[in-house]
Amino acid sequence: MSDFAWCIPLFPLLASLLLTMGARRYSDGVASLIASCAVFISAAISIGVLMETLNTVVPTVHHWRWLSFGDQSITVGAEVNQLNALMLVIVSLVSFLVHRYARGYMAGDRRMATFYAYLSLFTFSMLGLVISPNLLQLYVFWELVGVCSFLLIGFWFYKPEAKRAARKAFILTRIGDVGLFIAVILTFWQVGSFEWEAIFAAISANKIPPEMITLIALLIFVGAVGKSGQFPLHSWLPDAMEGPTPVSALIHAATMVAAGAYLVARAFPIFAASDVALGTVAYVGAFTAIFAATIGLVQNDIKRILAWSTVSQLGYMMLALGSSGYVAGIFHLTTHASFKALLFLAAGAIITMLHHEQDIRRMGGLWKSQRRIGWLFLIGCLAITGIPPFSGFFSKEEILTAAWLSGRVDLFLVGVVTAFLTALYIFRLFFLVFMGEERGKIAPSQIPRVMIWPMVLLTIPAIGAGFLAWIPAHGFSDWLTKGTGILAAPQGEAPGWIPLLTLLLSLAGVGVAWLRYGRGAVTIPSQSQSVTGIHHLLSRAYFVDDLYRWGIGKPYRWLSILLSWVDQQIISGIVSGVGALFQAGGRIGSRMQNGQAQTYALVSLLGLVIVIVGLTAGRWFG
């Protein structure tokens, strides 16, 4: 099966091409069917590949020559190892479910085929990213997923907000990508190859100077920061919620934004060789986790709350990886993919039900009428909060253990506080939407079945994925690290009180949320009431966007105005002056309309004079 891993991404690509070429010819149903079938095939093969890696640990690599210069040959190919196989399954499965769900969510949109074409193209790129055997190919697909994300955020192109959000996403992630771009090039000149294998071999053979390893690792991390919405390149991700909700679920929660965490995991031997790099990853991750969680406390748009939550949870993954908790990071990536996708899809269902109402202040009391969606959403909330036996509990507990064992108590404390905040903001959301009286003016409509069953399927991993940690004798972490030479987790004995503490804090968070928002009697601050101080700071997301606007955006514009003035007035001005002189003498231009022959003669004459002068001048040197 692994021999055919290279064709996993090709099915969605084919579907995307088919849909692009005949966008207007397909009915909605057919378009959805083509795309879903392609992803289904990919998912089936991916599962087969994953099954194989359970027994064999030798990575399978395929290469084809792509471009040569001199004796250097760059290749493309496909590599299957445990991490890649796991990612293949996550990506293709979530993608398949989202494909089906979108059939209901996007019903009635005239550009259904285009939507599916983009969605398939994204799936292709993401699958291509995770099977890349070398850094350059990874970069290629890295950019492609970025562009698909851009296209899908801006899918409703006529909305000015969508346009702005798409541009912002592209530019902020591109700033991160430049870091990765430089890292790719530096690696090549250090190692002489883009292949992961060669890079890791060079590192374990101490062929690269330590400062250079740190530099490369940090630059790779810059790329991950952009893609995974880590501080300070995070602000595009909440805005990306302008895209259709299935896109938010697939790209901006479950898969693409997790690519940053995947990249750090994939390049883990490079990070592991540099303490500075690991520390940076851990601190940036922890800071982002708590930073985003506080912002999530005060947002009112259901999707934006989930987006800030995603930023925060990705911070957790980075915290794990930076604390040498390799398995913990990947574990959280896996569980997060399932419960966050579930939360987004459920949010999408609520939005559909309420005819595209996204403000939670105008929801409420949905538990009575929408018990089914309520349960689905609740499962997602419990999973992200980390209430056992839901999956988030297990992965979060491993992350905090890794942070504790890595000896950075400050980071551990940040992680614990964030766990409390997570419970608070997610249950604030839950209670405001489902409890209390109905504040909305519109009667909820029914949800089509095609949107329900993908969510039902997602509850299985959202509840059950945590038990991967309970496979006897560290089965999961042994499998993931076998043959890679990576330590599964920092050495040491995990204190037993950590899970208990996390659980208590999470419950406390739920409790506070209940006291404040749960009983339905609480009045919600409306916009007319003045919000000041901390609340204002949080709701404006610490003014990071304003800082960018005034710190970078405006100065760049001023620079362009200044340079433009220099270009127009000074550089062109001089030329125009000289040109006017010529024109006055020759009056070439006026002749052009009526006297072609004369002008031509003049031009030729000029040329001839130059030739003769040149030739005679040449004799002086002869």
Add this chain to the structure above:
Amino acid sequence: MWLSGMLFSPLIGVVVLLCLPRKRGQLHRVMGLFGTLPPLLLAFYIAFQYNIQQGGIQFREHLPWFSIPLGQGQSWEFAYQLGVDGLSLSLIIMTVIITALAAIASFVIKKREKGYFLLFLLLEVGVLGVFCARNLFLFFIFFEITLVTMFFLVGIWGQVNRERAANQFLLYNGVGSALMLLGFIGIQSLFQTMDMDQLLGIMSNQQMMLALAHNEMAQRVLMGSFVCIVLAFAIKLPIFPFHTWMVKVHTEAPPAVVMIHSGILLKMGAYGLIRFGVELFPAQVKEIAFILAILGLINLLVGAVLAFKQTELRRILAYSSVSHMGIILFGIASLNLSGLTGAVFQTVSHGFISALLFFYIGRLYERTRTTDITELGGLAAPMPVMTGILLIGGLALLGLPGMSGFISEFLAFLGLFHTQPTIAVIGTMGLVFAAVYTLRAVLTIGYGPTEPRWQKLTDARWTELIPMLTMVGGILLIGIWPAVLGDPIQSTLTQIVARIGG
């Protein structure tokens, strides 16, 4: 004789056009298009016959032409010498494809069609000659043909300020060719030949160069010639601050002519820099590598910042061309194989990308009568396919992987990081700047709410779609399978790098 045949085959169209009656506009247009087909077919035939394994100059032609007696039995011999290698062949293929598509774009020309297509085909002869010539004097003649024909194409068929643009074009390029001629004559006087192959032999001959090193006058002439030649091609490329003429031509010339101007003619500057700068003067180029890198950096960043300020789509693309020529300079300045490969990739890639975008501009202008982005908006609603093409062109412009622009940027930066890492690091800002100005243009035109006056625009017809998809195909082919261009140019570039010596 295949090369001569290919090179002069546009003249078939010229002769037929001359025989046609004056008033039949449509006939002239069709004939103009047919006139570009013989070189297209012959160029592809030659490309398939070219032996990549063997490499080097093939299809040589050599005829004595005239001589200037100098007295004492001595004389200067001039010869008609042609030949192509992988480098020139790649540019020839690009030229014949873009010219044929530009002929289709020229169907909107509604005034003095006969003269237009006569000049158009003569221009093609000039360009093909530039890429085929193996003799400096012959190269100069063909270069002048492109100047004169272009001068009239801009000056007669351009927009309102066409005459100013044409004059500025002539002014700059006249100075450029004078410098070039001066440089060539310097070479002639030193080595008594303008034969490229002989010159290459002389310049890599150690004893000969040592003998020269003791002659101060000769040294000065050699360096002077080199500087003249570099300056001449710097104006053509163009290198900042010699770009004013090129922005004017971008804005004033008819879009079909800009396809050729931006797609092909600017590339003669890049070709000249590589062929006569780097290949002929390896030792001297080494000395100015740092300056070239700095100039590349200025082009790259200043061009991108200026592109951000413009509101006229043509000017945005003009400054974007300035910025992209910076990548070519980066590639050349790195003086290693990956860098030079990147420079050649950028030459071909940018040819297709800017031709595609100016084809789009031509079609857009036919519909809206404006290409000012502040007046446009939301065009994706009435014209999804056209806007899709614009989007693809824009993504190619900002160097999205999977498209040709990425390969060239990546290789050029890869090369420069090895030799001038500091400049390269600063240069990577250009990647972000490119995204900023490209997205600004593409999103402003395509996205957002649609004004009522644009709601009735018609989407692309098949006759427009096929040329555009051809160029998209070229962009994707190079982006996905770069070896298709990388393999043919390798032997030439390897030799050039060997001459530089590492």
